[in-house]
Amino acid sequence: MNSAPKVPIPTLERLATYLRYLIDLEASNVDTISSTEVERQTGINAAQFRKDLSYFREFGKPGVGYNVVELQTRIARILQIDRDQSVIVIGAGNLGSALVGYPGLGEHHFNIVGVFDSSPHKIGTTIFDLDILDVRTLKENNALLRARIAIIAVPASAAQAVAENAAAAGVRALLNFAPIILKVSDRVVVRNVSFLQELAVLSYQIVADVRK
Amino acid sequence: MNSAPKVPIPTLERLATYLRYLIDLEASNVDTISSTEVERQTGINAAQFRKDLSYFREFGKPGVGYNVVELQTRIARILQIDRDQSVIVIGAGNLGSALVGYPGLGEHHFNIVGVFDSSPHKIGTTIFDLDILDVRTLKENNALLRARIAIIAVPASAAQAVAENAAAAGVRALLNFAPIILKVSDRVVVRNVSFLQELAVLSYQIVADVRK
DNA sequence: TAATGTTTGTAATATTTTTCACAAAGTCGC
DNA sequence: GCGACTTTGTGAAAAATATTACAAACATTA
Numbered sequence: 001m002n003s004a005p006k007v008p009i010p011t012l013e014r015l016a017t018y019l020r021y022l023i024d025l026e027a028s029n030v031d032t033i034s035s036t037e038v039e040r041q042t043g044i045n046a047a048q049f050r051k052d053l054s055y056f057r058e059f060g061k062p063g064v065g066y067n068v069v070e071l072q073t074r075i076a077r078i079l080q081i082d083r084d085q086s087v088i089v090i091g092a093g094n095l096g097s098a099l100v101g102y103p104g105l106g107e108h109h110f111n112i113v114g115v116f117d118s119s120p121h122k123i124g125t126t127i128f129d130l131d132i133l134d135v136r137t138l139k140e141n142n143a144l145l146r147a148r149i150a151i152i153a154v155p156a157s158a159a160q161a162v163a164e165n166a167a168a169a170g171v172r173a174l175l176n177f178a179p180i181i182l183k184v185s186d187r188v189v190v191r192n193v194s195f196l197q198e199l200a201v202l203s204y205q206i207v208a209d210v211r212k
Numbered sequence: 213m214n215s216a217p218k219v220p221i222p223t224l225e226r227l228a229t230y231l232r233y234l235i236d237l238e239a240s241n242v243d244t245i246s247s248t249e250v251e252r253q254t255g256i257n258a259a260q261f262r263k264d265l266s267y268f269r270e271f272g273k274p275g276v277g278y279n280v281v282e283l284q285t286r287i288a289r290i291l292q293i294d295r296d297q298s299v300i301v302i303g304a305g306n307l308g309s310a311l312v313g314y315p316g317l318g319e320h321h322f323n324i325v326g327v328f329d330s331s332p333h334k335i336g337t338t339i340f341d342l343d344i345l346d347v348r349t350l351k352e353n354n355a356l357l358r359a360r361i362a363i364i365a366v367p368a369s370a371a372q373a374v375a376e377n378a379a380a381a382g383v384r385a386l387l388n389f390a391p392i393i394l395k396v397s398d399r400v401v402v403r404n405v406s407f408l409q410e411l412a413v414l415s416y417q418i419v420a421d422v423r424k
Numbered sequence: 425t426a427a428t429g430t431t432t433g434t435a436a437t438a439t440t441t442t443t444c445a446c447a448a449a450g451t452c453g454c
Numbered sequence: 455g456c457g458a459c460t461t462t463g464t465g466a467a468a469a470a471t472a473t474t475a476c477a478a479a480c481a482t483t484a
Contacts, residue, residue, distance in 0.1 A: 008441065012416050016409040020391050034461060042393050047443060047464095054463055062462040063450035080415040087411070094310035099407065101306045104391065110411050148418055149411065173414035175407070179232050179316065181254050189417040191410045195314070195387070197228040198403045199299070199322050199361065202385035203292040204224050205401040206360055220471065246431060259434095259473060266433060274432040275480035 011052045014044060015075050018052075022072040034065035084109045086145060088171070090162050091153035092117040092132050095177060099151055101128045113145045118158070135162065142169035149173045156180045163190075223264045226256060227287050230264075234284040246277035296321050298357055300383070302374050303365035304329040304344050307389060311363055313340045325357045330370070347374065354381035361385045368392045375402075 021042055025033060035046035053059045053071075056078055060066040076082040087110050089096050099105070100112055115127060116135040123134045133141055150166040152159055152174055159178035166174060167188050174190045176182055179197075182190050233254055237245060247258035265271045265283075268290055272278040288294040299322050301308050311317070312324055327339060328347040335346045345353055362378040364371055364386055371390035378386060379400050386402045388394055391409075394402050 007416075007420070009413065010441070012413045013409055015416075016406070016412040017393070019412070020408070021393075036461080043395075045443065046461095047445090048441095050461090050463060051442080058463075060462055061450065062448070063452090063460050065461065078416065079412045080419055081412055085415060094313045098306035098310035102407070104408055105411070108408055108412075110408075149414055172418045175410050175414060181229070181233075183255075189414055191414055193405060193407070193410060194228070195311070195405070196232070196316055196320050196322075197225055198387050198405060199317070200228040200231070200291045200293055200320075201221065201224045202361055202387060202401055202403055203297060204219075204227075204290065206384045207292055208219070222471070248431080257473065258431095259475090260471095262431090262433060263472080270433075272432055273480065274478070275430050275482090277431065 007055045011055060012079070014048070014052050015079060017042065017044070018049070019072060019075045019079070019081075022068055022075070025068045026072060031068050032065045033068055033071075035060075037065070081109050084111050085149060086111055086113040086147040087149045087151060088112070088114040088116065088138075088142065088145060088147040088166075089151045089153060090116045090135060090138070090166065091155075091158075091177075092119075092122050092127060093153065096151070096153035097127055099153060100130060110149070113147055114141060116141075118154075135165070138165050139169040142166075142171070147171065149175070152176045152178055152182075154178060163188075219267045223267060224291070226260070226264050227291060229254065229256070230261070231284060231287045231291070231293075234280055234287070237280045238284060243280050244277045245280055245283075247272075249277070293321050296323050297361060298323055298325045298359040299361045299363060300324070300326040300328065300350075300354065300357060300359040300378075301363045301365060302328045302347060302350070302378065303367075303370075303389075304331075304334050304339060305365065308363070308365035309339055311365060312342060322361070325359055326353060328353075330366075347377070350377050351381040354378075354383065359383065361387070364388045364390055364394075366390060375400075 018038070035049045038044065038049045039046040056074070059071055059074060073082065087105070089100055089112055092115050096115065100115055105112060112130065114133060115130050116133050116138055117123060118135045122132045125132050148171060150171045152162055154162050156178045159176065159180050160182060163174055163176070163182045163184055167184055172188055174182065174184065174188060176190055176192045179194055184190060230250070247261045250256065250261045251258040268286070271283055271286060285294065299317070301312055301324055304327050308327065312327055317324060324342065326345060327342050328345050328350055329335060330347045334344045337344050360383060362383040364374055366374050368390045371388065371392050372394060375386055375388070375394045375396055379396055384400055386394065386396065386400060388402055388404045391406055396402060
């Protein structure tokens with residue numbers, strides 16, 4: 001399906017960073033930007049920026065730089081966030097709730113269309129205008145909701161089962177907040193976010209006295 | 213200060229993963245584990261595991277494997293999470309609040325000792341038994357709290373200023389949730405968590421049809 | 425104790441990612 | 455239009471990270 005030379009994950013991560021930055025630039029009425037200026041403002045090497053973009057044909061004009069609006073549009077299209085995407089959140093605890101209420105998601109076309117939980121105390125109640133649904137009805141509900149991205153914000157003990165149910169319900173991508181390595185089919189992509197891992201690395205770095 | 217051969221960041225990240233896994237193993241009364249078995253259960257290459265550990269002298273016994281409790285203890289010490297660490301949370305919105313209430317942190321010796329916000333509606337109120345303090349008093353308060361790690365959960369527009377204040381207040385490490393690249397002194401280490409970035413990468417990967 | 429099997433630690437190799445360096449393309453002032 | 459700049463896009467080099475492969479260490483069985 002995808003015959004393009006494969007794009008490194010770090011490049012994709014940086015594309016998202018560039019996009020944020022370009023949105024700010026547009027708001028400041030800057031219409032052109034050079035890779036050198038990107039480096040000055042983001043700390044990301046200018047050649048890195050150019051190489052990242054080079055995975056997707058030409059963007060810039062020699063001697064001038066990049067058109068802010070055009071680059072923004074193209075990166076958004078590459079990342080598929082130029083259109084609305086349905087996302088479901090599984091787990092309506094503190095973290096799940098915070099994510100449902102995070103306005104940044106909607107601003108970037110990630111529309112949360114469903115929230116699921118297993119607790120009878122939560123099912124049927126509402127959170128940020130969304131009904132909390134029974135996680136046991138995930139498959140039936142997602143047949144209608146058609147979300148391809150799920151955010152897993154349940155305890156570690158429930159995460160693997162939830163991941164499998166999500167996959168069976170047609171979900172193709174998981175953003176996993178549970179501190180566990182999920183085993184899923186090749187058809188499903190996973191990214192993990194672990195606060196503890198991040199804190200642990202910082203904790204080490206403080207004493208290791210790493211310099212930039 | 214640190215003359216040890218420098219440890220790759222990916223290795224540190226994996227150490228945190230191993231630690232979680234070892235805690236589970238101990239709970240299941242497993243007392244010895246081999247690198248092959250680690251690979252089978254976590255998907256992390258066995259040699260990778262051994263190499264990661266090799267940055268910190270020997271751990272295992274040829275022909276046998278690794279003692280679960282001992283390895284756990286040593287990794288915890290390496291990551292400095294064998295002792296209590298004070299952490300402050302700046303920003304008491306949905307996300308900041310969720311973090312304050314996240315029990316996993318305390319379980320791993322990350323003790324949240326202070327929560328700060330700028331909103332007069334929040335200052336003086338309580339969240340999970342902690343008073344919300346005025347972010348303008350960060351420096352004075354941290355002189356007492358002595359946290360070296362701060363979690364930044366404020367809007368992007370406030371994050372840079374907050375980071376600078378935290379650094380001035382003696383904070384040495386920042387876990388930044390704001391979608392912005394912080395500019396801080398060499399003495400401060402930063403790690404960024406961006407939900408949008410994670411979702412954007414997933415969003416790309418769904419259509420790029422990446423296989424493992 | 426010897427033979428067999430398992431597992432570690434690491435040197436060597438391979439792969440991935442980043443950075444360098446420069447030709448080609450474009451701008452600007454005169 | 456010409457010369458002096460600026461900036462892109464990308465091969466080539468460098469650096470970082472992951473994997474392979476294997477000698478050495480230890481266990482186990484007989």
